[in-house]
Amino acid sequence: MSKPKFVYVTYIRTTPEKLWAALTDPQTIRKYWFGMTAECDWKPGSPWRLKFEDGRMADTGEVLEAVPPKRLVLKWRNEFKPELKAEGYSRCTMEIEMADYYPDFGGKAVKLTITHELEGDGTKFIEGVSGGWPKVLSNLKSLLEIGDVAFTTKA
Amino acid sequence: MDAAFKALADASRRELLDRLRAENGQTLGELCRRLDMTRQAVSKHLAILEEANLVATVKRGREKLHYLNPVPIHEIGERWIGKFERSRLQALSDMKKALEEGTGE
Numbered sequence: 001m002s003k004p005k006f007v008y009v010t011y012i013r014t015t016p017e018k019l020w021a022a023l024t025d026p027q028t029i030r031k032y033w034f035g036m037t038a039e040c041d042w043k044p045g046s047p048w049r050l051k052f053e054d055g056r057m058a059d060t061g062e063v064l065e066a067v068p069p070k071r072l073v074l075k076w077r078n079e080f081k082p083e084l085k086a087e088g089y090s091r092c093t094m095e096i097e098m099a100d101y102y103p104d105f106g107g108k109a110v111k112l113t114i115t116h117e118l119e120g121d122g123t124k125f126i127e128g129v130s131g132g133w134p135k136v137l138s139n140l141k142s143l144l145e146i147g148d149v150a151f152t153t154k155a
Numbered sequence: 156m157d158a159a160f161k162a163l164a165d166a167s168r169r170e171l172l173d174r175l176r177a178e179n180g181q182t183l184g185e186l187c188r189r190l191d192m193t194r195q196a197v198s199k200h201l202a203i204l205e206e207a208n209l210v211a212t213v214k215r216g217r218e219k220l221h222y223l224n225p226v227p228i229h230e231i232g233e234r235w236i237g238k239f240e241r242s243r244l245q246a247l248s249d250m251k252k253a254l255e256e257g258t259g260e
Contacts, residue, residue: 003180003215004180004181005179007180007211008211009211009224010228011208068257083206115213117239134229138226138233
């Protein structure tokens with residue numbers, strides 16, 4: 001696997017356990033991921049799916065590693081855009097750690113690091129996911145800190 | 156957010172972010188090679204950017220790779236740009252880009 005194509009970091013005033021729950025609970029995922037439904041039992045080797053509100057498949061893959069509340073690694077492929085699907089699987093790593101430092105106020109917070117690596121040379125899939133992550137992460141942060149999200153659609 | 160604004164207030168640091176936007180995941184050495192700055196200065200600027208969470212790093216073996224982290228900039232946008240204004244601002248920004256590049260349709 002080559003070096004990550006992108007790395008996103010956000011600091012959230014919450015606990016690792018609450019963040020893990022938010023990353024794996026379908027009801028919570030739907031709130032910050034534009035109404036998407038996640039289907040997965042979060043066990044290594046299990047299939048993982050993300051569906052649109054209307055039931056169409058958005059992304060699929062497999063759980064490669066699941067170490068609550070620290071590390072989740074997913075094999076991930078786009079399913080609804082043929083040119084993205086053609087680029088094959090990427091590997092998404094979500095890491096949760098306690099951080100002493102929080103750029104907004106100092107003190108302790110939970111640091112969430114998201115990286116995506118692509119097996120092939122394609123760039124379209126990475127452009128696609130990198131367009132979505134900042135909004136998803138913004139929503140996730142405000143949901144955990146304030147209890148509400150800013151974006152209900154991707155547009 | 157103070158840290159992000161302070162970090163962005165310096166032209167050299169914005170230049171470093173531009174370099175990472177053009178090619179994500181560079182080492183300190185790679186970043187130095189193409190800049191008119193000492194290694195020490197680049198290293199210092201990167202530390203400030205990392206502290207402001209505008210640059211994220213990943214260790215690969217002995218190398219430390221630097222990535223542009225757009226999340227804090229996105230949060231700044233979200234805070235001051237109302238979601239209702241987003242589409243109009245996007246239209247303006249698209250028009251400006253098209254006119255300046257001379258590729259307007």
